[in-house]
Amino acid sequence: MNEKIREFLNLHYNGEAVETLELLSGGGSSRKYYRFYNSDQSFILTESENVAENQTFIYFTEHFSKVIENLPEIFQVSDDFTLYVQSDFGNRTLLDVVLKSPDEAKVLYEKSIRQLARMQILGDENLDYSKSFSYPKFNSTLVLRDLFSFKNYFLNLLGIEFNQGKLIQDFEKFAYDFERIPEQYFVYRDFQSRNIMVHENEPYFIDYQGGLKGPVQYDLVSILWQAKTDLSEIWKEECYEIYVKKFIDLTRQDLDGIQFRKGYDLCVLERLLQVLGTYGFRGIYEGKKHFVESIGFGLKNLEKIKNYSVLENYPELKKIIIKLTETSTLQTIKQIIDERQIKH
Known part of the structure; x- marks a missing residue:
């Protein structure tokens, strides 16, 4: 001390x-x-x-x-x-709960999602975003940073072949589309089960200092698509509907369901690629055990979205995602890790 x-x-x-x-x-x-x-x-x-x-x-x-x-x-x-x-909320996180007791976790997820909506929408009012730690807004610059991290620390380290010019064009179009998602409020930025403590059967939020202005769907995606939890599609849809209902109640506005879902799908793509970029840097490059173990879960998520209609707008990126879902990809990762002689 x-x-x-x-x-x-x-x-x-x-x-x-x-x-x-x-x-x-x-x-x-x-x-x-x-x-x-x-x-x-x-x-x-x-x-x-x-x-x-x-x-x-x-x-x-x-x-x-x-x-x-x-x-x-x-x-x-x-x-x-x-x-x-x-x-002090103790040592038990929502991740601990969902991995050991999914039935107990389901109630906690629902509570967390309702509280998230309140934090985002009601908390957006009179919030001074100039006091944000890093970026005040989840704009195209931040999206491109995430996408190039995915390219440099995941695709390049794996030696995945792609047309760089076409991929960059896809990145630019995606960043443009993402920045124009209509529902812009406070975004937690890392709203995942490790950042939710469970104390006396209630969820408590921590580590929200990276928050900024952005599309509300991103936080919902972050918790529902967290690689390690591997929530079922039914569970995700139930939580999605709970969130949408709460969003409408709080904003007291009509919601274009199709447009909101398109924004959600864009956030799914952004979050999954951002996470893989982190896994590549922390896991493949730095050799940290937790991130290495998470890569397989991250690639499993890509399997679920490879036929998303939104991907038709980014053809080179879609080709890469399909490539990453092939069984040979995990074998390549294991070989690279072995070559780097990562010690767990």
């Missing part, structure tokens, strides 16, 4: 806080999380040198807590914004 943390805890809590401080296993970021106890109540201490990101999280938490209750409470913040104390 560094002296800065010790002084911070001693300033705001009793001696039990320092004595019980325990470093928790981290996620995919440079943030460090600690659990400590004070007067028989547990708390989470977050440590991060990324002040801008911390300030965004604190601002978003304060803002969205006005419209939903299932967010952490921020109790203390250091003067330099590198330390803050938030609610």
Whole structure:
């Protein structure tokens, strides 16, 4: 424990806080999380040198807590914004639940989706997007970044053959179409079951500091198409209908169902390719076990969309997706990983 943390805890809590401080296993970021106890109540201490990101999280938490209750409470913040104390929701995520008890998870998914809609639509009002951490808007620039990450860290590492000129044309058209999806509100950006804690049978959202303005369907896609959960098509459709009903209730506007579904399908394609780009970089390139293990699930999702009508607008990309669903692709991945001598 560094002296800065010790002084911070001693300033705001009793001696039990320092004595019980325990470093928790981290996620995919440079943030460090600690659990400590004070007067028989547990708390989470977050440590991060990324002040801008911390300030965004604190601002978003304060803002969205006005419209939903299932967010952490921020109790203390250091003067330099590198330390803050938030609610402790335990160690159980929605991912843990869905992998072990799908029936229990179904209710939690429905609750999460309804709360998501409230966060996106009601939370969009008076939200200062200039305080977003990275990008204020999910625009074509961000989409192209995701698509080129998929090309560079997945397709190129696998040695998949394609017409680069035609693929780039598809990327540009896709980014143009994506940016014009009509339903633009707050987007969590990484609304997946690892970022939903389950505490006392209720879902609580964490890690939303990457949020920005964008198509609401993206978050729905993120949770329903998460590779590892492998939700059934029936389950996805039920959740989709729940979300659409809640969206209409909250916006109090007529909804063009066909247009909304087209936006959803575009978000499916964007999310699946973005995820594979991440898996390629973290898994194939960096050799991280969790991401390597997830590649097969990601490719299984591509199998489900290879006949999507929306893909007809991007012919070279469709050819690549079909290629990636061939059984030889996984064999190629395994060979590349072996050659890189990845140690799990």
